Amino acid sequence: MESHALDIEELKSYVGFGPEDESELAALQGPAAKDLDTLLGRFYGTIDQHQGAREVFKDPEKQRPxxxxxxxxWVLTLLEGPYDREYAERRLAIGRAHVQNQMPQRYMLTSMNVIRGWFMELCSRVHLDDPARILKAVHATNKVLDIELAMMLATYRDDLLARMQRQERLATLGELAAGIHHELKNPLAAVRTSAFALRERRSVRADARARGLLERIDTNVDRATEIITDLLSFARLRNPSRRNVSVHDLVKSAVGRVTIPPSIQLTLDLDPDLPAVNVDSAQLEQVIVNLLANAFDACGDDGGVRITSRMVAGRVAVVITDDGDGIHERDLLRVFEPLYSTKPEGVGLGLSLSQHLARANNAKLAIASTHGEGTAVTIVFGA
Ligand code: HEM
Known part of the structure; x- marks a missing residue:
């Protein structure tokens, strides 16, 4: 999601950042590059002394280096500019990386102060004999760091807004679903019983075309009922009742609930020794059932689907991979949105419902896909 309300020119004008500041920052580039180790040592020092901050790194061995x-x-480009729209976009992407890593916003302030402190020392050292220049350089760095902080905080606000919009959408959808279910239940039942009554007629029994048409009515009533039931699942999302369960059992039980199309080869590659996960098993089974249904659909007339369970970065994960057509990059960003579907007959509830259920159980869904090669959806538990 883009930060719509952030305008770097407006921000620069507010903090009073101009060409003079830019040349002050440029003069710090060389000395800053030589002293980066000190800064990085202090930056990690503040993180390391606090458990919550340390835990932001889910895979420290990879992430820290x-x-x-x-x-x-980041430091060198901060001093280099140019401070234009492209710069702002790159910086906002960093903010989004923090949001994605669930880095609490409040940790930002202290690390920004560590960076400020290091810059002040640097300014004093570089302009040792010129106190007026020290002041100018300190002002310039303070301004640019204010701009950085504003951008980083903007990404948190965007994330919150996006989550609120999603919640609102889900709540509206829930009400709508309950209404639609109520209104369509009786008409659909009437269509079904009327079709049944017609089929019993002698004239119809003798008429192959009429029987075919009645079959179409039945199939479509089934489809409509399925859609309403899916919609209703949104309306009736209950609070999870979580307990420790084995992922192995969870997957096995979900697989037992689906009808595997004869043309599809389903392979299970499960590690029986994984630690238990704390979830509502009915809800997580539903997630796996939904993901399997998608994988089967993606494979079309033939193909392979694999379910793997293993540890990923210290967490239990289940990966459902299909070798279907894959998802286009532009669709990939939207597949979790309610009512967004790439299937001609889809309603667009399966994945968003699954994500909702996963989140309610402290699990996360991640999707990776290559158009033409297939899709892998990962459920990460305890994420
Ligand atoms: C002013 C302070 C900070 C700055 C300037 C900063 C800068 C950055 C930059 C440049 C990236 C790379 C983003 C990308 O590759 O797109 C990043 C990622 C990240 N930052 Fe920060 N950060 C700051 C504070 C923090 C703090 C306080 C924490 C943790 C407590 C943190 C944790 C992370 C993590 C976990 C990543 C992802 C690393 C990865 O997987 O590559 N950051 N940050």
Missing amino acids: RLRRTMAS
């Missing part, structure tokens, strides 16, 4: 590199380049 990566962040050392990206932080170093």
